[in-house]
Amino acid sequence: MAQYAQVPFLLPGMHTALQDSVKWNSEWEKLTNQFKHVSPAQFVQSSALQLALESDGMDTSMLQYQGFLGSLVALELALAPDTVRYLSGGLQSKWTEADPAVREKHILIGLSNACSIAKNLHDARIYCGRDFQLSRLRANGEIVLEWLTSLVMPANGRKYSDLLDAPNYIPDPVWDAYAEQQKQSGASDSEKLALGTILVLRSKLIFHVVQYTLKSFMGEDLPTYNVPKFSKKRNPQSTVLQKSDIEAFTKMMLGKSGAKAYAKENKAAWQDRQKDRKEHCTFVGCMKANTGTEKYPRCKKCWENMKREVVYCSTQCQVADWKSNHKQVCGKPLSFDSVSKPKLTHARTPEEMAPIHATEADAPLTVPSTPTTVWRSYI
Template sequence: MPPVYLELPKMQQALSHSEEWNAQWERLGNSGVLTPQFCLVDLVGSRDPSRYDMLAREYATLLTFTLAIQRKIGGLPGNNLESKWLESTPSIRKSHVLVALSEVCSAARNIHDARRFAGDILTLDNLGNDGRVFIDLLKAIMPRTPPESLTTPTYIPNPAWDSFWASKEQSNMTQMEKWGLSYAQILRTELIYLVVLYTSLSFLGKERPKIPVTHPRGGGDASNDPQRLQFQKENRRQLCGPSLAKEVTREDKAAAKERQRQRCAYCTHCSRPEQDDEKFPHCGKCWNTLQRDVPYCSRECQTADYKPLHKAICGKALDLDTAVSFAMNGITGA
């Protein structure tokens, strides 16, 4: 697919200029530019199809994290939150929604850019004007089964995306298009869940959990492809002018460097984060065969993880369905 270009609101301004940053996102959402077709072309065009194994595993990781957020939402004090939320004013409700949006979207690039897929839900007016809208969304996400048995998130409908997906299923959808649609859906769901969780905790005066941001070695991101970067550079110069384009590019590089510094690896078995003075070893077979990063904090964790889980996929390429099945086995202990 040919590359596409759109200047999104700056992630680094989510906390420092949250009101203007949010207004930019809402204007973009109302512009009609972010159609499913446009977003799919951009998603698929920014990924390396030869690294499909990594992309499938990334999707599965997002799925397990989204289910973990849904479990946290299930632990919120529903009745107390509902009555207080409905009694509060729209301005108070909107202030907590903005806190949630800015904190969540400042954590990771993929979460920030997922606002492309959630413009129908994540606006201050939608979630703040009528208190019942947020409460209904919260109740829709609340798990209806015991938390430990959750294997499928509750997806929030979007008529445009749902119709686009249905039309794609009637055609010869490529492997990358299937990944792109699945990726957009899980990121939309994850972002909505996080905003609901953070809004609730902010409103209740409770601390919000830190969002873990992994730093996998290797990767399937093709956004640094020279041809794509040149395309982005030329379009930015046309939109902003040479001088401003250089300044924006410098700001983006500095922000990206800071985000990279804050990322770390997490042990595949126990989830312990890698410290600044550490570099976790990873499964040699997966890395040498597929450049798949499967880090472990210790030999003990690698041994404990191997027979029940990792052995089944060690050194083997994954498709989307296999990656999801493997991730679900890790959750249920099957």
């Protein structure tokens, strides 16, 4: 536990991933090697402890987890056309026959770009261990291809249509064994949420790495993603720890001068990530970005009862979201079970939006031909 507490202060800076990807990756490999003996149970218990301390009863983290589930499903749906195109177009032989140095170049592009999408994806690399060892990936071209084929050939007898109920996860014997063990142990909601979040972010990060790696290898444009702006209103007291507590802990870990430099660097990086982000409509059939020219009203009951910020661009979207999803959770405390089904988050075209169906389940499920996904659950 004590070793795990050091992790936030040891992580390479997300903002350095694209500035100097070689150095950034080297720092990551050194860190994951240092923590290779930390078990899934230790990671989960440490994360669960932090979740249990949240003063809003994990409300924000649970809603975020549901968003993670939906955005992973949406990512897998969006990647499916490329996957079929690659696998039917001879990508396997091109990739495996490429010089290891060529594979390394594109894998490094994939790693640095995927980890630059959002802070939670970047930090999730700590759970990937040997998955992203560059020497291993460059030497064995089959690894990336196995990750790719898992998109269209799910494990455990799942059908592709099962994505509507739960995403496909990248298998891992150690994490999978721990997940099965947790199912039998009567785990608390904080433990379930901790493990669920780790597994979702791990798979999401790996799929994004595959996406960027192969796009780069095939000479195609790299995708870009819109990340919602963090709202300070959403959860005024997201943790029982006060700012002074965090500052004191940082000084204890890094010393006075180290803590000052750490705070300055992280504040600058956070401000840089936030500058181009916008608020988005909550309804997943819309996800319209607020350009700042209008005010998005929030759900009154959620705000007054739970200090939960749920905003909509229009009454039409609020009504549609109420019928499809929001009614079950409006103004109510959440449990892990209540957020364990994905809320799909792929943005639809204007044609797909009109008309808005009576329920989200009635709406046609289509895969965007271009990456139009808005990831509402990234930070």
